[in-house]
Amino acid sequence: xxSVAQPEDQVNVAEGNPLxxxxxxxxxxxxxxxxxxQYPNRGxxxxxxxxxxxxxxxGSYGFEAEFNKSQxxxxxxxxxxxxxxxxxxxxxxxxKDNYGQNFVFGPGTRLSVLP
Amino acid sequence: xxxxxxxxxxxxxxxxNKKSLKCEQHMGHRAMYWYKQKxxxxxxxxxxxxxxxxxxNESVPSRFSPECPNSSLLNLHLHALQPEDSALYxxxxxxxxSSGSLDTGELFFGEGSRLTVL
Numbered sequence: 284x285x286s287v288a289q290p291e292d293q294v295n296v297a298e299g300n301p302l303x304x305x306x307x308x309x310x311x312x313x314x315x316x317x318x319x320x321q322y323p324n325r326g327x328x329x330x331x332x333x334x335x336x337x338x339x340x341x342g343s344y345g346f347e348a349e350f351n352k353s354q355x356x357x358x359x360x361x362x363x364x365x366x367x368x369x370x371x372x373x374x375x376x377x378x379k380d381n382y383g384q385n386f387v388f389g390p391g392t393r394l395s396v397l398p
Numbered sequence: 399x400x401x402x403x404x405x406x407x408x409x410x411x412x413x414x415n416k417k418s419l420k421c422e423q424h425m426g427h428r429a430m431y432w433y434k435q436k437x438x439x440x441x442x443x444x445x446x447x448x449x450x451x452x453x454x455n456e457s458v459p460s461r462f463s464p465e466c467p468n469s470s471l472l473n474l475h476l477h478a479l480q481p482e483d484s485a486l487y488x489x490x491x492x493x494x495x496s497s498g499s500l501d502t503g504e505l506f507f508g509e510g511s512r513l514t515v516l
Contacts, residue, residue, distance in 0.1 A: 315502050326402075326488055326507035327441070334502050373440055383501040384429060384454055386490075388440035 285310040287389040306374030315377040404508035421489030429494035
């Protein structure tokens with residue numbers, strides 16, 4: 284089975300500073316990786332995905348992620364954090380079993396951007 | 399704004415009640431999902447429908463009964479629930495691969511239905 288890990292439960296960053304939220308994956312073959320954000324009492328919002336191609340993926344709200352095959356990582360980044368970026372972030376992978384229908388989430392990382 | 403609509407947003411029910419959660423999408427997606435999410439935890443997959451057929455059941459107790467009446471609608475029927483079933487129930491959809499091929503697309507989520515079982 285394929286899985287993702289997010290090694291940090293909580294990340295704190297000052298407003299205006301760059302932010303990184305880490306994700307590592309364990310898959311067989313080529314991974315299909317995703318990042319989502321969740322605000323309190325809301326559904327999940329899609330940020331970006333890596334399927335194939337350029338290792339640097341750009342997404343919504345100024346976020347980007349870098350796919351690193353040798354380190355099996357897919358870290359989420361933003362050059363300048365905003366207080367409004369404070370939320371719960373999930374990395375996810377499509378499990379290739381069942382034609383990719385098993386969409387599995389990491390444990391989540393809570394990001395706090397301090398003013 | 400989400401293109402996946404879930405109703406009701408909040409539901410309170412007793413352990414002997416029967417209720418249903420509803421989900422609707424008009425994006426032409428052919429895969430629809432139910433997830434359960436506890437506070438500060440990741441969503442846990444419950445069911446997946448692909449082309450209106452149940453393709454994944456993650457060993458969910460029979461007190462949860464999914465139904466996919468057509469390609470746009472997904473229901474979750476609830477009966478004899480337990481207090482520990484209280485959670486946010488999320489519906490999602492994706493394009494789905496054509497028959498026999500891999501789905502590589504992202505999921506589109508609704509805002510969820512907050513369920514409290516007394």
